[in-house]
Amino acid sequence: MQEDFTPVYIAYHKPKGIICTSEKIANNILDAIQHPEKILPVGRLDKNSEGLILLTNHGAIIDKITNARYGHEKEYIVTLNLPVRRQFLKEISAGILVQGEKTKPCAVSLEPNAKRIFRITLTQGLNRQIRRMCTAYDYQVIKLQRVRVMNIQLGKLKPGEWRNLTQDELAVLFAAF
Numbered sequence: 358m359q360e361d362f363t364p365v366y367i368a369y370h371k372p373k374g375i376i377c378t379s380e381k382i383a384n385n386i387l388d389a390i391q392h393p394e395k396i397l398p399v400g401r402l403d404k405n406s407e408g409l410i411l412l413t414n415h416g417a418i419i420d421k422i423t424n425a426r427y428g429h430e431k432e433y434i435v436t437l438n439l440p441v442r443r444q445f446l447k448e449i450s451a452g453i454l455v456q457g458e459k460t461k462p463c464a465v466s467l468e469p470n471a472k473r474i475f476r477i478t479l480t481q482g483l484n485r486q487i488r489r490m491c492t493a494y495d496y497q498v499i500k501l502q503r504v505r506v507m508n509i510q511l512g513k514l515k516p517g518e519w520r521n522l523t524q525d526e527l528a529v530l531f532a533a534f
Contacts, residue, residue: 365394368509368528371410372516377401381396386410390519399423399506400431403485408433408503409511411522420506421534425461425481429533432478432505433485438497440472445494449477455489473499475514 367390376382377391377398384397390412399411400423413419422429449463461481468474477487488498504511508529514520522530 360416363394364413365392365396366413366415366522366530367392367396367410367417367519368514368522369410369412369519370511370514370516371402371407373394373405373407376404377410386412389517392519400482402503403488403501406501406503407516408501409506409509409510409514410428410503411506412519418534422530423482428480429507430478430480430505431482431503431507432476433487434468434474434476434500434502434504435498436500437473437475437491438499441467441475442494443467445496446475448494449490453490453493455483455486455493458483460482460486460490478505 379387383410395413396412401418446465452460452462464478466476
């Protein structure tokens with residue numbers, strides 16, 4: 358007899374320094390969350406990035422959210438070491454070559470009243486894509502924070518905090534598949 362399966366869907370504010378892996382290594386995301394269920398991260402955020410990452414025990418949903426062929430949006434706020442040039446935003450929004458692969462067009466905008474902060478919405482997630490796009494223009498990323506995955510917002514979650522997704526969030530999420 359199969360035991361009852363109760364799906365778990367959580368939003369977590371991954372702090373800088375936590376590693377998105379289920380491997381038994383120091384600072385892994387599962388040890389950081391301490392969830393009673395066996396859950397896995399939906400995609401990745403590199404060790405030096407922070408922000409929203411979803412976790413679930415519903416394996417079938419992971420590919421539907423993370424696979425670039427579905428074109429789901431992930432939004433980030435990026436702080437650079439130097440003022441953002443309009444030409445940089447124009448070129449990365451059209452797509453640039455990163456490690457021999459052209460990035461897909463994306464939405465970018467300068468944050469209001471900020472010279473070194475911009476917002477970018479990706480539909481693909483190449484390894485360290487935003488950092489590599491910035492490096493190609495001689496920028497150094499000071500802070501990289503994911504604030505949205507599809508319809509799910511980071512909101513007021515503080516680093517290290519997590520919450521269950523709401524029924525409304527789940528309804529919109531599942532309607533996208």
